[in-house]
Amino acid sequence: MSDCEDLRQLSAYHDGELPPEERRRLEAHLTRCEACARELRSLRRLSQALAEAPIPELSPEALERLGAVAEAVRERVVLKLTTRLAAVAASVLVACAVWLSAGGDVQRITYTRLEPWERAAVTLSDQPSTTEVQQVAQWVVDDLSLENGHD
Amino acid sequence: MRTQRDAPWLGMTRLQSADDDVVRRAKAGDEDAYRELVERYAPGLYRLAFSLVGNAADAEDVLQETFVGAFRHLPRFEQRASVRTWLSRILVRQAARHHRTRARLRAVRREGPAGSIGRSDVERLEDRPVEETETRIDLLGALDALEPIHREVLSLREFQGLSYQEMAEVLGVPRGTVESRLYRARQALKEKLKDYLAT
Numbered sequence: 001m002s003d004c005e006d007l008r009q010l011s012a013y014h015d016g017e018l019p020p021e022e023r024r025r026l027e028a029h030l031t032r033c034e035a036c037a038r039e040l041r042s043l044r045r046l047s048q049a050l051a052e053a054p055i056p057e058l059s060p061e062a063l064e065r066l067g068a069v070a071e072a073v074r075e076r077v078v079l080k081l082t083t084r085l086a087a088v089a090a091s092v093l094v095a096c097a098v099w100l101s102a103g104g105d106v107q108r109i110t111y112t113r114l115e116p117w118e119r120a121a122v123t124l125s126d127q128p129s130t131t132e133v134q135q136v137a138q139w140v141v142d143d144l145s146l147e148n149g150h151d
Numbered sequence: 152m153r154t155q156r157d158a159p160w161l162g163m164t165r166l167q168s169a170d171d172d173v174v175r176r177a178k179a180g181d182e183d184a185y186r187e188l189v190e191r192y193a194p195g196l197y198r199l200a201f202s203l204v205g206n207a208a209d210a211e212d213v214l215q216e217t218f219v220g221a222f223r224h225l226p227r228f229e230q231r232a233s234v235r236t237w238l239s240r241i242l243v244r245q246a247a248r249h250h251r252t253r254a255r256l257r258a259v260r261r262e263g264p265a266g267s268i269g270r271s272d273v274e275r276l277e278d279r280p281v282e283e284t285e286t287r288i289d290l291l292g293a294l295d296a297l298e299p300i301h302r303e304v305l306s307l308r309e310f311q312g313l314s315y316q317e318m319a320e321v322l323g324v325p326r327g328t329v330e331s332r333l334y335r336a337r338q339a340l341k342e343k344l345k346d347y348l349a350t
Contacts, residue, residue: 011334015308017315046337050309053290058197062211066193069215070185073222078180081226 006036014043170234178225189218192238195311199239202306203246205295213249217242232320239311240321243303250299293343301336308333 006029012018013026030037173191176184193214200210200217220241221228228237294302307313307321315333319326 008331008334011337012315012330015315015333017330042341043337046341047309049290050294050305053202053294055198055201055291055310056207058194058211058214062197063190063193065211066189066215066218067186070189070218070222071182073219074177074180074182074185077222077225081180 006033007039010036010040010043014040014047171230174225174228174230174234177222178228185222188221188234192235193218195235196238196242198310199306200242200246202291202294202310203243203302204249205291209249213242213245216245220245233317235311236313236317236320239307239313239317240323243307243321246303247299289344293340296343297336297339300332301339304329304332305336305340 006026009018009022009026013023018026026036030040170191173184173187177188196217197210197214200213201207204210204213217238221238232240294305297305303322304318307318313321315326315329318329322329324332
């Protein structure tokens with residue numbers, strides 16, 4: 001092989017990968033350098049031989065097998081995507097349920113047991129009170145009425 | 152086989168547009184789009200796989216693993232690279248994985264050294280008609296005996312027709328590295344062929 005420095009660029013020139021200016025310079029050089037011209041012919045023969053290499057074609061059966069594999073993978077991918085979406089939806093629902101059960105922004109209404117006099121005090125009834133507690137409650141209500149000057 | 156590389160730029164634009172449409176439909180779960188990708192790219196990728204692993208059975212396995220991996224990761228494929236470049240990148244990695252597995256098995260079975268000509272010859276004898284093997288076996292044997300990084304760049308260039316930039320994307324190296332590797336790969340292959348011619 002020649003020691004010409006341009007030999008290294010011949011590979012890129014052969015592949016059409018040199019910038020225009022470099023390509024023109026090398027083409028001018030090739031008209032003067034037999035070693036480079038010989039190397040270029042050698043590269044072209046090598047590429048031609050590789051293009052004619054007896055690599056078998058992919059058989060129709062093999063292509064069909066690949067198609068079946070593609071279909072199987074597609075089904076798995078779609079199933080995986082669907083499962084993930086369902087899981088996300090379920091997570092959102094659970095999160096909402098947990099949030100709501102924890103109170104969220106809704107004020108909780110609590111009920112406490114009223115004392116007897118409290119119950120009596122808020123109960124409207126035409127019937128006279130019977131128990132002492134009820135009588136006391138009635139008295140408190142009456143005393144607090146407007147007729148006695150209270151607001 | 153010179154197809155994509157020699158296509159006019161307008162043809163490449165139409166091809167890329169058609170690829171984008173198929174990928175978009177495949178991402179949407181269109182089963183026809185999956186098959187279309189296989190039919191469109193499998194034959195060319197098979198040649199690349201065969202040149203990298205040296206026999207039909209392994210080439211088909213590598214090709215299958217390539218499509219399985221590609222379709223599994225299809226939702227994440229952003230189409231910044233062409234489909235061909237993307238698939239080639241996956242295939243090269245699968246072929247490298249195949250070689251590592253084969254090297255480990257070889258070590259376990261105490262077989263010959265990696266790239267030994269005798270073993271490659273036997274594998275290819277099983278794949279091709281007898282009358283072809285004697286006259287054509289030297290070239291593929293020489294290719295199989297190259298260093299993996301040289302075999303990769305040669306195969307990507309000569310069997311896939313990728314540009315230097317596309318090869319840089321496939322291999323994850325700078326364009327300048329592709330250029331120098333390809334130069335050394337060709338020199339190495341010519342040296343190997345010289346040895347074959349001498350025997």
